[in-house]
Amino acid sequence: MEPQTKRWKGSECDTDSWVAYPVLSDEQSQDVELIEAFAAPIVNKKETSRLVRELSSHYPLNSLQHIKRVRAVKAKGSPHPLEVLVCLVSDAPDMTVVDIKSLLPSDKVKPEGLGEPFVVKVPARPPLTRPQFELASKHWPTSFHEDKQVTVALKGELFGPAQKSMMHTYMMSAVAAARAGHELGMEAVGAVVVDPVMERVIAVGHDCRGDHPLHHAVMVCIDLVAQSQGGGCYSFDKYPTCTFTAPTLATTENPPDSEGSSQPYICTRYDFYVTREPCVMCAMALVHSRVGRVFYGAASADGALGTKFKIHSQKDLNHRFEVYKGVLGEQCEDLSSLDQTKRNSLQEKR
Numbered sequence: 225m226e227p228q229t230k231r232w233k234g235s236e237c238d239t240d241s242w243v244a245y246p247v248l249s250d251e252q253s254q255d256v257e258l259i260e261a262f263a264a265p266i267v268n269k270k271e272t273s274r275l276v277r278e279l280s281s282h283y284p285l286n287s288l289q290h291i292k293r294v295r296a297v298k299a300k301g302s303p304h305p306l307e308v309l310v311c312l313v314s315d316a317p318d319m320t321v322v323d324i325k326s327l328l329p330s331d332k333v334k335p336e337g338l339g340e341p342f343v344v345k346v347p348a349r350p351p352l353t354r355p356q357f358e359l360a361s362k363h364w365p366t367s368f369h370e371d372k373q374v375t376v377a378l379k380g381e382l383f384g385p386a387q388k389s390m391m392h393t394y395m396m397s398a399v400a401a402a403r404a405g406h407e408l409g410m411e412a413v414g415a416v417v418v419d420p421v422m423e424r425v426i427a428v429g430h431d432c433r434g435d436h437p438l439h440h441a442v443m444v445c446i447d448l449v450a451q452s453q454g455g456g457c458y459s460f461d462k463y464p465t466c467t468f469t470a471p472t473l474a475t476t477e478n479p480p481d482s483e484g485s486s487q488p489y490i491c492t493r494y495d496f497y498v499t500r501e502p503c504v505m506c507a508m509a510l511v512h513s514r515v516g517r518v519f520y521g522a523a524s525a526d527g528a529l530g531t532k533f534k535i536h537s538q539k540d541l542n543h544r545f546e547v548y549k550g551v552l553g554e555q556c557e558d559l560s561s562l563d564q565t566k567r568n569s570l571q572e573k574r
Contacts, residue, residue: 239388243380247530247547249537252352256359258345260313264338265304271337278333283311290350292365394497395552402499402559404465405430412559415441416497427468442506491515499556501527507535517546521556
């Protein structure tokens with residue numbers, strides 16, 4: 225359901241060379257599931273209101289509140305203008321011959337005005353995105369409460385030229401940090417933390433696992449943000465590219481979720497730009513640090529924000545955030561080739 229990221233062509237400054245697509249939840253990105261139901265033609269339009277009322281009373285279809293009970297027949301030359309859902313196939317008693325009288329108890333639903341039933345497939349769940357809605361509507365008329373931001377994002381049109389220019393700059397900083405880390409023998413992964421309101425870089429970091437197995441680029445940046453707020457647990461002084469700047473007064477006055485605190489809770493409402501899709505550990509750290517949005521360039525086989533898992537959309541977690549993929553996708557994928565070259569070189573030496 226989700227569009228594929230466009231391949232990069234052109235110069236490194238070309239913001240038209242990439243598109244940031246949303247990484248949606250499984251519910252938003254899965255195919256439309258269909259279930260079988262019995263429908264029947266309404267051969268007498270004057271009976272429509274009564275039929276809908278009586279059918280809804282006997283077969284309420286509580287699990288299909290998103291489905292419209294009656295649909296218009298668009299086929300030219302059709303002998304009847306309307307069709308109505310009678311019941312789910314699973315709700316009907318087992319019978320060798322299906323006819324309208326056998327489906328309807330005579331004491332509750334009068335069959336006058338209905339033709340003989342037939343089987344149709346209808347959407348089992350309400351559509352959450354416009355692509356799902358369009359597919360669902362091909363089978364039976366369906367209600368849809370559209371999230372217009374998701375619709376625009378799926379088209380790759382959520383971010384305008386000015387926004388993309390800033391995003392491009394931030395991810396290029398992450399790419400530069402990744403290359404700096406690679407030159408020091410680390411994995412070529414970089415990250416940048418941004419306050420989107422002030423358009424200000426809060427921290428820049430790269431992979432530092434040469435010193436500690438848990439110092440992935442995201443973990444480094446989270447600690448650097450904590451240092452910018454007077455906390456933090458580690459020192460990255462020997463890595464000149466790993467830096468932070470203290471938030472300005474304007475960014476610390478009554479931020480969301482602060483409950484009157486003088487500063488945000490670590491990464492509240494901040495944006496993360498990461499060259500490679502974060503792993504499970506880093507994704508959970510982003511949850512706990514209350515990040516606002518995550519943008520990454522290259523997918524990872526063990527990635528936890530779209531590839532292997534979608535931790536950011538888990539309903540049982542106490543914080544969720546938006547994720548977008550494909551920002552400078554080609555350049556970020558090139559970083560992965562640097563790591564592969566290094567691994568091949570080490571294997572040859574062995």
